[in-house]
Amino acid sequence: MKLAMEHLSKQFKNKIAVKQIDTVLTEGVYGFLGANGAGKTTLLQMICGIIEPTSGEVKVNGENNLQMGERFRDLLGYLPQEFGYTPGFTAQDFMLYIASIKGLQPKYAKRRTRELLKLVNLEKEADRKIRTFSGGMKRRLGIAQALLNDPKILILDEPTAGLDPKERAYFRNIISEMSKDKIIIISTHIVSDIEYISDQVLVMKKGSFILQGTPEELLDKVKGEVWSCHIPNKDWTRFEAQFCIANSHALANYVDARIVSLEAPIEGAINVEPTLEDLYLKYFSDEMEVGDRN
Numbered sequence: 001m002k003l004a005m006e007h008l009s010k011q012f013k014n015k016i017a018v019k020q021i022d023t024v025l026t027e028g029v030y031g032f033l034g035a036n037g038a039g040k041t042t043l044l045q046m047i048c049g050i051i052e053p054t055s056g057e058v059k060v061n062g063e064n065n066l067q068m069g070e071r072f073r074d075l076l077g078y079l080p081q082e083f084g085y086t087p088g089f090t091a092q093d094f095m096l097y098i099a100s101i102k103g104l105q106p107k108y109a110k111r112r113t114r115e116l117l118k119l120v121n122l123e124k125e126a127d128r129k130i131r132t133f134s135g136g137m138k139r140r141l142g143i144a145q146a147l148l149n150d151p152k153i154l155i156l157d158e159p160t161a162g163l164d165p166k167e168r169a170y171f172r173n174i175i176s177e178m179s180k181d182k183i184i185i186i187s188t189h190i191v192s193d194i195e196y197i198s199d200q201v202l203v204m205k206k207g208s209f210i211l212q213g214t215p216e217e218l219l220d221k222v223k224g225e226v227w228s229c230h231i232p233n234k235d236w237t238r239f240e241a242q243f244c245i246a247n248s249h250a251l252a253n254y255v256d257a258r259i260v261s262l263e264a265p266i267e268g269a270i271n272v273e274p275t276l277e278d279l280y281l282k283y284f285s286d287e288m289e290v291g292d293r294n
């Protein structure tokens with residue numbers, strides 16, 4: 001299957017949210033990485049056919065997604081950023097309700113609901129009301145509902161928002177296990193959510209993809225630019241203002257720092273293996289507050 005974005009743009013009044021995106025996705029896991037406001041949600045909503053592009057189009061195997069209508073919706077599973085759960089429903093009622101909207105046969109819907117609640121580890125909570133669920137449980141239920149129709153295109157907008165580290169790890173395992181025959185798009189600003197499960201990472205900034213490649217290809221772009229060094233306490237304020245700081249740990253006489261820089265920031269700095277987090281900092285440090293980095 002081919003999911004193509006062709007010269008895709010979206011403008012809201014005088015704000016260009018998505019700018020001339022051209023890319024083709026086939027089966028695999030794609031991480032759309034970008035800061036808040038980069039345009040991820042707008043792009044995903046155009047792919048899902050929820051909003052119309054200002055120009056350009058989304059095509060599935062050469063056919064416009066909006067013109068495909070029902071046939072496109074049958075292929076699609078979507079977890080929006082803000083999901084409207086009905087708090088008085090139990091998890092099972094909710095799944096059956098979404099299944100009926102998706103037009104699934106009741107018998108199949110029941111079986112699929114059982115399977116999916118098991119997959120997202122909510123099997124024992126099937127009869128509990130959603131109003132008693134934690135944020136993480138609701139998010140897992142959201143992932144389960146997106147899978148009801150066994151979608152060939154699965155789109156997850158910030159799927160791990162509100163999940164604790166254990167649930168994040170669980171989520172990554174679920175995705176890696178089912179990737180084979182689907183196009184899976186995960187949008188996030190959290191690098192670790194997609195670093196190990198994405199076949200391709202697309203870095204989005206100000207409405208455009210500024211980088212696209214396998215995690216290894218992207219890591220090559222910061223190779224030789226990540227340093228581990230000791231900065232004397234008296235010089236720290238100057239270094240913090242001048243360099244992109246990936247990490248810092250203040251000790252008695254110096255700060256143990258990880259710095260992204262073309263040149264060694266200080267004598268004795270040691271070149272270390274980069275991570276995607278370093279790459280993200282390199283490209284987004286101009287948009288971040290100092291406190292965001294740690």
Ligand SMILES: Nc1ncnc2c1ncn2[C@@H]1O[C@H](COP(=O)(O)OP(=O)(O)OP(=O)(O)O)[C@@H](O)[C@H]1O
Pocket residue numbers: 012013015016017034035036037038039040041042043081
């Ligand atoms: N309906 C709208 N009307 C006006 N501006 C909008 C609208 N929707 C989005 N925008 C603007 O378009 C830009 C991209 O927003 P979008 O929500 O797509 O980004 P994002 O990368 O998903 O960020 P976030 O993770 O914070 O949602 C932002 O500047 C946003 O304010």
